[in-house]
Amino acid sequence: MPAGARAGFGRADASGGVAPMLPVRIIPCLDVRDGRVVKGVRFRGLEDQGDPAALALAYEEQGADEVVVLDVTATPEGRGTRLDTVAAVRARLSVPLTVGGGIGEIEDAAALLEAGADKVAVNTAALRRPSLLTDLAARFGSQCVVVSIDALGGEGGYEVVVRSGTRPVARDAVGWAGEAVERGAGEILLTSIDRDGTRSGYELTLLGAVRSAVRVPIVASGGADSPEHMADAVRAGADAVLAASIFHQGNWTVEGVKAALERLGVSARPAYSGARGIARVAGGVGGRTP
Numbered sequence: 118m119p120a121g122a123r124a125g126f127g128r129a130d131a132s133g134g135v136a137p138m139l140p141v142r143i144i145p146c147l148d149v150r151d152g153r154v155v156k157g158v159r160f161r162g163l164e165d166q167g168d169p170a171a172l173a174l175a176y177e178e179q180g181a182d183e184v185v186v187l188d189v190t191a192t193p194e195g196r197g198t199r200l201d202t203v204a205a206v207r208a209r210l211s212v213p214l215t216v217g218g219g220i221g222e223i224e225d226a227a228a229l230l231e232a233g234a235d236k237v238a239v240n241t242a243a244l245r246r247p248s249l250l251t252d253l254a255a256r257f258g259s260q261c262v263v264v265s266i267d268a269l270g271g272e273g274g275y276e277v278v279v280r281s282g283t284r285p286v287a288r289d290a291v292g293w294a295g296e297a298v299e300r301g302a303g304e305i306l307l308t309s310i311d312r313d314g315t316r317s318g319y320e321l322t323l324l325g326a327v328r329s330a331v332r333v334p335i336v337a338s339g340g341a342d343s344p345e346h347m348a349d350a351v352r353a354g355a356d357a358v359l360a361a362s363i364f365h366q367g368n369w370t371v372e373g374v375k376a377a378l379e380r381l382g383v384s385a386r387p388a389y390s391g392a393r394g395i396a397r398v399a400g401g402v403g404g405r406t407p
Contacts, residue, residue, distance in 0.1 A: 142357035144182060144360075146187065152169070153167070154172055170205040183213040183215065184215070186214065200229070207233025215235065227257075237253070237262065238264070240267065248300070259301050261303070262301055263305070264294070268308065270320065275289065275320075276288065276289065295330040304335075305333060309323055309338070313339040314362060321350065324337055324353040334357065336355065337355035
């Protein structure tokens with residue numbers, strides 16, 4: 118097993134032993150375009166899923182540990198994330214909120230944090246100017262800085278892609294993860310573009326490779342269809358699992374996922390005390406709580 122990989126459900130510590138692992142975080146993701154939540158496959162064919170503030174509240178009531186809001190058209194359109202959307206979500210949300218999309222300067226991050234974000238996720242701008250991560254960490258602390266890495270599999274490894282998964286760049290995803298952490302990123306949001314929206318499971322080889330390269334928390338993204346997929350991601354090295362389609366479309370509630378993970382031997386954080394286990398999404402379709 119590579120250094121840093123997990124043995125069972127612990128992580129190798131500096132002495133070579135296995136350190137206890139914190140309970141996995143379950144994070145619904147809200148991909149936003151024009152103030153509405155959307156979802157597609159590999160960032161294409163986006164379909165409306167609802168109001169971001171209403172969905173965020175519903176997921177918190179189900180027991181979500183955090184919520185991620187990604188403005189998926191901000192960078193391609195050359196603008197920042199809509200602050201009114203962030204403020205509206207924060208007004209109804211009490212759990213941590215990560216926001217990404219269109220962050221190019223410190224001032225962009227400051228505006229999002231002021232609007233209610235707890236962490237900012239940076240992708241394209243950090244690749245263009247890696248010192249941005251260092252500047253953000255110095256200003257706000259590494260705990261606020263998430264590097265968002267979208268990776269596409271290919272011969273010999275994984276290549277970074279930017280602009281909502283539409284443009285490959287000449288960077289190895291694992292190497293970039295290591296550099297980003299060295300420059301100040303305190304967390305990695307790792308998305309497999311190959312798996313995004315496909316419900317075929319997370320890209321475990323990619324997860325394992327990045328886990329062996331860094332010690333900061335990794336949020337696995339792209340491909341979730343079931344708690345079994347999430348358990349596999351945790352075994353491969355994820356500290357948190359992000360999902361969208363299975364929650365938006367009412368296949369699972371967050372509470373149901375947590376209960377299933379516990380039965381699979383994966384420790385999840387206790388559900389928020391107000392969790393109802395009732396999906397108020399996708400037209401009121403109830404989530405599955407097996």
